[in-house]
Amino acid sequence: MSSWVGCAVSIECGQPPGCFQGTILETDGSYLTLSKPFLDGLPYPKSQVTLKASDIKQIQIIQENAKANNEKQHSTVEVTKSAKKSQKFALTESLQPFEGKSNGMQHSSLPNSISYPNSNQQMNKFQNHNVQHSSNQFNQKQNFGHGNNFSNSNQVSGNSKSKPIDIQGRSNKLNGRSTPNKKEKERRRNEICFGTPSDDPILTEEFDFEKNLALFDKRALWEELNQAQKPDIRQTDHVRRNQSQPKFRHDENILESQPVAHRAIKLPDEGKGPKEYVTDVGLVIPSLTVEFRMKLLTACGRSGLEGAELLGRAGTEVALQLLGGTRRLHPHNTHQMPVVAFLIGPHRQGVVGVTCARQLASHGVSTVVLVAEPDVQGALRPHLSLYQMTGNRLTTNIQDLPSVDLIIMALCDDSDDPSHYPHLAEWANQSRAPVLALDPPAIGTPGIITKYSLLPILPLSHSLNNGKLYLCNLAIPQKIFKDLGIQYDSPFGSKFVIALHPND
Numbered sequence: 001m002s003s004w005v006g007c008a009v010s011i012e013c014g015q016p017p018g019c020f021q022g023t024i025l026e027t028d029g030s031y032l033t034l035s036k037p038f039l040d041g042l043p044y045p046k047s048q049v050t051l052k053a054s055d056i057k058q059i060q061i062i063q064e065n066a067k068a069n070n071e072k073q074h075s076t077v078e079v080t081k082s083a084k085k086s087q088k089f090a091l092t093e094s095l096q097p098f099e100g101k102s103n104g105m106q107h108s109s110l111p112n113s114i115s116y117p118n119s120n121q122q123m124n125k126f127q128n129h130n131v132q133h134s135s136n137q138f139n140q141k142q143n144f145g146h147g148n149n150f151s152n153s154n155q156v157s158g159n160s161k162s163k164p165i166d167i168q169g170r171s172n173k174l175n176g177r178s179t180p181n182k183k184e185k186e187r188r189r190n191e192i193c194f195g196t197p198s199d200d201p202i203l204t205e206e207f208d209f210e211k212n213l214a215l216f217d218k219r220a221l222w223e224e225l226n227q228a229q230k231p232d233i234r235q236t237d238h239v240r241r242n243q244s245q246p247k248f249r250h251d252e253n254i255l256e257s258q259p260v261a262h263r264a265i266k267l268p269d270e271g272k273g274p275k276e277y278v279t280d281v282g283l284v285i286p287s288l289t290v291e292f293r294m295k296l297l298t299a300c301g302r303s304g305l306e307g308a309e310l311l312g313r314a315g316t317e318v319a320l321q322l323l324g325g326t327r328r329l330h331p332h333n334t335h336q337m338p339v340v341a342f343l344i345g346p347h348r349q350g351v352v353g354v355t356c357a358r359q360l361a362s363h364g365v366s367t368v369v370l371v372a373e374p375d376v377q378g379a380l381r382p383h384l385s386l387y388q389m390t391g392n393r394l395t396t397n398i399q400d401l402p403s404v405d406l407i408i409m410a411l412c413d414d415s416d417d418p419s420h421y422p423h424l425a426e427w428a429n430q431s432r433a434p435v436l437a438l439d440p441p442a443i444g445t446p447g448i449i450t451k452y453s454l455l456p457i458l459p460l461s462h463s464l465n466n467g468k469l470y471l472c473n474l475a476i477p478q479k480i481f482k483d484l485g486i487q488y489d490s491p492f493g494s495k496f497v498i499a500l501h502p503n504d
Contacts (some may be wrong), residue, residue: 007063011051012058020049021062029053062278129190184419265458267292271486275461277469279502281394283491284503285471286305287461290414292484296457299480307474308348308383311456312355314472314497315408315438318454319360322406322434329363338405341433342369343424346380352438361390368393370400372411372421398427403436407431410438412445414460420446440466459500469500 022034036043120401272286425447444465453466481488
């Protein structure tokens with residue numbers, strides 16, 4: 001009996017339960033245990049099943065002990081892929097003989113079979129090993145064709161419902177299915193893609209891109225496509241010629257207009273300064289002399305034009321952008337409002353600085369105004385009174401100045417010999433805050449490094465000490481310019497403040 005262990009058998013037990021197939025795991029004469037069982041050709045839900053000898057009606061040996069059979073039958077299939085890269089590869093399968101008939105494969109003449117015709121005497125016959133072995137030679141026939149089709153023919157002695165069991169190899173191929181699984185697809189795809197040997201000459205050959213690009217005639221291709229189109233949609237020579245022209249944006253004019261006059265401002269010879277500036281769009285802005293600009297400001301004052309408010313408003317706009325704009329000045333961001341310090345002198349530029357401080361305070365910015373000279377006279381006094389109504393600080397002591405985010409300076413007038421304030425210059429240079437100067441002197445504020453400067457009307461010939469220059473529009477009427485012999489076309493466009501660059 002021990003010689004039966006490991007044999008693949010088919011056991012008929014009647015209906016129910018049916019026909020079991022599996023490998024004999026153990027047997028003691030009364031019970032028989034099968035591993036990897038099948039019931040009526042379907043996998044059994046459990047890995048093992050134990051049968052009583054009294055329930056067994058017929059036993060058929062499908063395959064002898066696998067350990068005794070040392071020689072396995074192999075078949076090598078040479079498959080030719082009918083793809084763009086014709087490539088051959090070997091496919092080795094371990095084919096096990098089994099009983100039954102499936103798609104594309106049949107087994108004939110199973111090697112062993114045992115029959116018990118009388119079910120009442122099965123126990124005695126099972127114990128006495130009264131078994132008749134019929135040895136038949138196993139014939140396996142393989143027919144190969146294009147597409148990996150093959151078939152094996154085996155005949156089973158007796159009439160039973162035996163199914164293939166414990167099949168080694170790929171079950172989808174043995175069951176006649178030609179569709180490979182996912183892993184097999186990946187293996188074949190990798191072999192086709194990366195199957196080229198490393199010493200293949202094509203890998204060392206350098207591809208000539210210029211030579212192959214020269215073989216492609218784009219113009220001839222477009223002509224061919226154009227000839228293939230219908231006459232009503234065929235492109236004309238005029239359309240093809242205009243295709244090389246650049247496309248316009250939505251804010252650009254597609255109609256031809258008069259050329260831009262880059263020198264839209266012309267000054268009389270007595271008022272021309274030695275320098276010229278240019279805007280971001282290429283307009284040339286000439287510089288004024290100090291005397292001619294004072295003459296222009298005097299004409300504006302006689303006409304009742306208040307330039308301090310407009311220049312102060314321009315300084316407010318520039319300061320708001322330097323402080324961070326909406327990122328810092330927001331109704332939900334009141335816990336970190338910026339602080340601005342103003343350094344004011346007793347002159348027209350000081351009036352502009354106080355006006356700018358008052359307007360910044362209306363935006364919620366914390367401002368501190370320091371007056372350089374305690375004795376305030378003239379037009380500056382009413383503007384300081386108006387500023388004090390905002391509730392922000394006004395001081396004459398440098399010790400009262402806090403740490404600030406921006407310094408706005410209006411210390412000196414536009415004379416050739418501006419005043420010098422050493423203690424304020426030392427404090428401003430030690431502070432990390434940038435300095436914005438309102439209408440500074442042409443030579444710069446003595447002792448103070450200026451980063452930005454805001455200028456009214458037209459610029460003077462400023463030195464590099466004034467930093468980056470910005471020009472403000474004071475809305476001066478054209479009649480004032482004509483009376484002074486100035487040909488003036490506004491360079492501001494849609495802006496209130498424009499940047500100036502040296503016209504080198």
